Amino acid sequence: MNNLLSQVNFIKEIDKLKYIQRKTKLFNSDRCENDAEHSWHLAMMTIVLAEHANKPINVLKVLKMVLIHDIVEIDAGDTFLYDTTKSHTNTEQEFLAAQRIFGLLPAEQAEEFIAIWLEFEDGITEEAKFARSMDRFEPLLQNTSNDGGTWKEYNVKYQQVYDKKVVIKNGSESIWKFAENLLEESVEKGILEK
Template identity: 75%
Template sequence: MEKSRLIQQLEFIKEIDKLKYIQRRTRLLNSDRHENDAEHSWHLAMMTIVLAEHSNKPIDVLKVLKMVLIHDIVEIDAGDTFIYDTAKSHDNTDEELIAAKRIFGMLPDEQAAEFIAIWTEFEEGISDEAKFARSMDRLEPLLQNTSNDGGTWREFDVPYERVYDKKKVIKNGSESIWRYAEELIDKSVEMGMLKKIE
């Protein structure tokens, strides 16, 4: 017997509860507790609503919200890859695409296709919406690390140059937010939270 549309959707809803168990390396602002992927996605959604006016180009906010809420769901299967990992590339999209097809594939066909398309658009980072969504994704951990005396930068001895290189994507979505982020990064060097390679 074919599953009803509602049952498919509810099974997906139950499956994505697993996102709450995926721990990230970053810690909550001013905290020792690690953030989970669901908290990260919620925070990006709120940041999008509040900061959308700072986008370089007019954006479809609902589309950006969909991107930031679903972009890490693939980590239920693929796991979270630390952005500064030197052994494994953060762009593990082959592994993540398999996860996207399985997890989003639980939904009715047209919803599954929409979610995979939105996830792919975020990963490619070409559209104005994807650029802004990726800006939010890179800004949040920056705010966390600067609130935690360097956080994961200190813990994993991440140099200024790698942080700057990973964060400069913020500029693609918002020049004004990038100026603020750049100041935070520079201030982090001055305060000894980030070290430049000698």
Template identity: 75%
Template sequence: MDLKNLQQQIDFIKEIDKVKYIQRKTKLFNSDRNENDAEHSWHLAMMAIILAEHSNEPIDILKVVKMVLIHDIVEIDAGDTFIYDTQKNHTNTDEERLAAKRIFGLLPQKQAEGLIEIWEEFEAGLTHEAKFARAMDRLEPLLQNTSNNGGTWNEFDIKYSKVYDKKKIIDEGSRTIWDFAEKLIDESVEKGILKK
């Protein structure tokens, strides 16, 4: 038994508990309570499993689940950037890369390298798995905002064009889900919960 590896793994497990304390701007379905990153990641994993048949291409669902479970771990150090933030760009940053190296670096080297590789793949968004994982990441807040009568769209005065622009990436992972999402966006305008 390799006790050094076990201790590193336990240290990592303790460290990622902090994900539960990272508050997101979006709120739970039909609720006024903000979602945390752990809830978000779990929900994406379940969505990926349930919706996998709608992927544009065949995917390794275990890899997608890994991606969505670890994609926001870097926010322990880098913080959560609101997708509609006008001050800070919602793209991979040097700050997030440093966070990935530090946090995943708590693990034994081989595991650390494997998780960093999966995280990088998600961030790059080029593989079928990454495209589908990113589609899930953009779909969940859309479902939340529509269930909350506009939720963060109204709270932060987010307009249709911004929502459409940020959500159209769903199409890269699933045309079927994008068709559904596009209808939700249009219906939100018709209901008055998303302003043109």
């Protein structure tokens, strides 16, 4: 019963993810998505696109990664990918958030979630590479559906986008080729400036 109480407390706590607003807007919309919507979308993308991974992956592990990777933002907040004043890499603040939030769970689950979160952040395993590909691919699709979306809004240039999105290639060469074509088309359409 103690486990159940801890798990329910965790479930209540992560409801806060629905209130963390991202800069990227929903497809064909002017409404910003929240972290919970983003995580759900990445989970669906993982299920649908898993066959395109460079190497065989454990889909359940990738699903866990994409569903928990942003939970730390409940405490640490969302960092815009193109923010030039704040590092987008794993920070001490995010690690403390992981310890606090996942620490609400029974010890064994807390350890598993922290390990999965760290694995995603490190980006070394095939699962982490694919999860990170999904994380970078979704906003690209959103921005192309919104005539440049946050790229235009924050004056983000082609090379900045390319440099942040090339990580897609580590998880899926075929999705990266698709993404590269979208970037080129975006330049041709004038929604992404070179």
